[in-house]
Amino acid sequence: MWWEFDEGPALLVHFGMTGGLVIQGKGSAHYKNFHIDAAAWPPRFVKLQLTFEDGTQLAFCDSRRFAKVRFLADPERVPPLCALGPDPLLDWPSPEAFEGMVRRQRRAIKAVLLDQSFCAGVGNWVADEVLYQACIHPEQPAHSLSAQQVAALHRGIRDVCQFAADVDADAERFPMDWMFHYRWGKGSGAKSTIGGHIIEHITVGGRTSALVPALQKLDKKAAAEAAAAATGGKAGGKKAAGGGKKAAAAAAAAAAATAEGVAVAAVAEEALVVQGVEGVASPKARRRRAKATAVGEGGTGDGGSAAAAPRSTAPHGRRGKAAATAAAAEQAGEPAQTGKSFRGRRAAAATAADEAPAAAARGAGGGRKRKAPAPPGAAPAAAGAAAGVSTRGRGGQR
DSSP states (O other), X not given: OEEOOSSSOEEEEEOTTTEEEEETTTEEOTTOSSOOOOSSSSOTTEEEEEEOTTOXXXXXXXXXXXXXXXXXSSGGGSTTGGGOOOOTTTSOOOHHHHHHHHHTOOSBHHHHHHOTTTSTTOOXXXXXXXXXXXXXXXXXXXGGOOHHHHHHHHHHHHHHHHHHHHTTTOGGGSOTTSGGGTTTOTTSSSOOEETTEEOEEEEETTEEEEEOTTTSOOOHHHHHHHHHHHTTSTTOTHHHHHHHHHHHHHHHHHHHHHHHHHHHHHHHXXXXXXXXXXXXXXXXXXXXHHHHHHHXXXXXXXXXXXXXXXXXXXXXXXXXXXXXXXXXXXXXXXXXXXXXXXXHHHHHHHXXXXXXXXHHHHHHHTTTSOOOOOOGGGHHHHXXXXXXXXXXXXXXXX
């Protein structure tokens, strides 16, 4: 509620859960289910105290501190008032307009009624009472309600709110056939009943909801038909979603096949280009290969004896090994390889070239059998040759 004064901003008061107004000497509203002790003035938990021109004292109290007090220049044009939906007593829409509002909602009808932007002033017990009188299940999707149910809902909201306001919200004056008198048995052990039917409690929209399952039945068929209509036909829903997934998978497979074909064509084109190139080794690699061959044929290259064990003719570095592999393939009449195949063959050839001297030495020495003592003059040459072999690895000369 809000008060407008002769001048200055208006006073807006939101009561929260336990907020209430107390007038000195007259007490608080009688329909509150909590007590405000006004014997001492100002009373306990007072948040706002006003003094009128005639000396009347009024206090606003709130024990749980959920209430709010605001001063606003134009309360109806700013939040929270401007965000409220139609009021059931002041500006309730026509049945046709109300049906349009309901059809646009896909949430459970109980959650819709509790939304203050849809309908202002409808609380938990009012929503349960209206749904009970209209025989609507709280979890029924709003857009799936029949025209008769929407009409009963429109009439029930207005009638329940109007009657409660007429009797100042005095529950003792509510009709005895209202579920309001019997809905409070949750957690007591024994289930409450009304008209011989059991009252159940479920959670909808984050709030405890009371309903009579014998009268308020969830129409799953209507909900499914409404969902199908919203998706463009009765065959929509999961089937439409499944068809969409299959189409997307087929498109992805076609794209992958196209990409694979392009990749194969590119590899073939690259192979043709490589086959047409002469002299795959770079000039630097050819110089290395020639030097290694000369050293292998002429001796150790460091003044050692020509009769010493021949050094490995494996080329130095990656490019030299790649050149040697390509040259061997060219001499054998095999096409040059590219990509992973080329790298794999190159590594195998380099490994074989590195292991060749050791295999030759083992074959000459008869495996692991001890050799006969070498002549004294052959020791320096053999040591030099061994040093030359041992310092050459796969990565080139160290």
